Amino acid sequence: MANRVKQIHEFGQSIWLDFIDRKIMNTGELQKLIDEDGVRGITSNPAIFEKAISSSSDYDEDIKKLAKDAKSNEDIFYGLAVSDIQRAADLFKPVYEEEVRGADGYVSLEVSPFLALDAEGTIKQARELWKAVDRENVMIKIPGTEPGLSAIQTAISEGININVTLLFGLDRYEAVTDAYISGLEARAAAGQPIDGIASVASFFLSRIDVMVDPILDEKGLPELKAQVAIASARKAYEIYKRVFSSERFAKLKEKGAKPQRLLWASTSSKNPAIPDTKYVEELIGPDTVDTIPMETLVAFRDHGVAESRLENDLDKATSVLDQLKTAGINIDEITQKLEDEGIDKFNKPYEKLLAAIETQKKSLQTA
Template structure:
């Protein structure tokens, strides 16, 4: 009997990259589909965001009974939402716990829950909510998502110093990525100096991809540089990976590693391709490489299972990636300005469904 090769599973077994699912809701857990993805396809973690929860809670009745029950004690829609989300994240974390326990100190098996997107520029309330969610979920394999905005860098550092696992989200540029990586290191150093054990702290830096190309490609077309369309995001990611290898090496890092610290892995996010002119698995195929994570929509996982081509491409031709970014810069496109604009837009893209989610919960409460 022949065994069909599972292309998704190969990404981890052969190339040491972890594939996480960029989707969590009750139906995928209730039906056993998530467990099947873990067991059969080698999915090694999960991420959520306000847009995913808005779709899950607004579009079906899976949450209605809990909404009614929670509203008896507190009708505030935000408090109801987080009670719903915490319940889901706990259930998902329990499903991923065997993955967390596979390797020393929990290399994978994490599930992410985001602080309110309304706090994206609010350091004080971000760290306060990160602490609350960390304690409320009460799972060692949860990550709290904090946006990588300039005001939230101190919150990221503080959370890490307190032993909270952090998924830093909404990263679009190389300068900000570097600041985030050093915030992680500084947080570990503070924790170690305070007597905190740092061998169980985990973090990822979520670099968003498809939105970069969606923004930059029209600018390239205007300038007649069509040969670079669809390449800015991958070039940025490969360059970020080079920074990662540099930052998490050397004497400063080795002192932390000796105390059990793990590098903050790069996580490729926004990897569902939104451009019909290019291959639907491009942001998976081109960025497979060791010690990284890719959080992938279910449709892209299915596509990769069908026709993906697993190979280590992340480490190939780093000089070519730098040359692409240099050519884009010479054309007058400032990628740091692009990243800041995308960050602003990204906050809005999470705020909008979050506000709609709260409105939907309010409507469900008022119908009872």
């Protein structure tokens, strides 16, 4: 039987893995995922690295070496992370080089979550990480906060590939597309090439339903549970199609610019009552990316159904969001709250990560 995960690619969607550690690279498991499941990229975040570093001895020697250079814990982390990202980027280079060059094969590394509301700090670190990794198939992750918009625009204008993360709301998503296009326009106006730049906008899904569903119960709308995230994603795709078929973007397309693809993130089901493949199956469609954790990939490989469903029930998607409004549920307030909580959810594992490095550094020094 054909691999179910690999079948998704037939519908124009790329599957990226939301996980990285040295073990999957050392054992050849990542290469197997590329070859057998058709995985076409990787995303990482502080929580993923925290788990990798604190639960493994694979990083001990590097921590010991970097600690001898009197580096800060944050510098040690990025030393470890850059090494992993470079290695993963090299594994994905053949994917990057195939078919339409640069369509896929990207590996993402995030700026410090402490900088989520600091535009100047974000662009400074984005430049540093881009230079440190030194791979054309890397993407630097910048959160799509309001301060992040100017950093995104500047980074794109400087030719840095960007994965815009932590998107929940439709208005903010559209602002992100504007930042991307404005960055391309500034670069083109400066006489610089724009045909090698790639970007994705990561729209977070399951967290929306986790926050909205209890409110739906309170408002007597239980039939809308587990539907708001999917409805929002389908409306985001409408925005994507409108923005990137506009006359404004057409001028950039003539110079080789690529649309900024939508990426579905937070795709594991947080509610046992919701099928574990829901946030993959419902949103398969052309010119998109779905980044999935290992357990979701394994679940889809076992029992997922690959069909193009992204543009199904668009009227229903509109209706779902209209019903929220009618019931007095302010989705904009909810998505802003999700953004604020999302920053906190990345800050905490990052703090834990830096503390774990300090602990391991001390234990290695006394060993």
